[in-house]
Amino acid sequence: MNESGAKTKLGTADVTAIMKLLPHRYPFLMVDRIVDMDGDRSATGIKNVTANEPYFQGHFPGNPVMPGVLLIEGMAQTAGALCMRFIDEFKQPPLVYFMAIDKARFRRPVVPGDTIHYYVKKMRNRGRVWRFKAEAHVDGTLVAEAEVSAVIVEN
Template sequence: MDVADNNDRADNNDRADDSNRADDIDILGVMRKIPHRYPFLMIDRVVQVVPGESAVGIKNVTINEPHFQGHFPSRPVMPGVLIVEAMAQTAGILVVQTLGPDAEGKLVYFMTIDEARFRRPVTPGDQIHIHVSKQRRRGNVWKFKGEAKVDGVLVAEAIYSAMILDEK
């Protein structure tokens, strides 16, 4: 058996357990699953998770967020890097739902961010729907494609990889 067969088997195992499927995870559930906290918690809820495959997160953008004090006071725009961070946090929920409760609260570190594109500004009052899908998993390294949409319009996208650590 080669490495590709082993990875395919791991991918199939990811999809085999639908008991971790979630159709709505509120903010308290999000906070149980990932370690991020204010002011760096970038998602408010997750409305769909298909373990081993995809997740959809929600970010309600409000004027009260600290980055708007300086980015930009006369025309508040959510920094693109924070939109990518919201994609990563949504992917973190996907990883936890795939791996199960033992993965809750574990740290996940960015390894790469590729092909990031920002299509239009995101401003207070917008609600971002963050769609992430797993492209590949090799051991504790995961690769994702993320798309952020406001009112169904693509505002940002990126391909990124991250590593989940065993330490909490």
């Protein structure tokens, strides 16, 4: 239920819908699906990590670990897609740019075979500036967290 007591319909976005919302493409698209989109308030992004990811060749040979910065990127892409779903004031599709990454913490490595759930929750937005609290979980365990801020700009 939302704040007024009405039931909230949770939305989803498959990879095709995500690519309509974000300019990112393989190998830099870090979200495969978004579920439980609650308006512009919160969402859960999902990333299936495979051994075929290009960064595993060098990070690290014989002990593949997903770079932490890509975990933050996945959280930010989930938040960015959530923002973009509700923007209709632009003549052309706008872009979302990082403004800040705060309170980033990495709790455990993410490896091939893991499925990451990115949980993002809007802290606030003022005009075209948005701020989200984000967490990445694997099998229910917190692996990374951060607060991310972004601005939406006309292309």
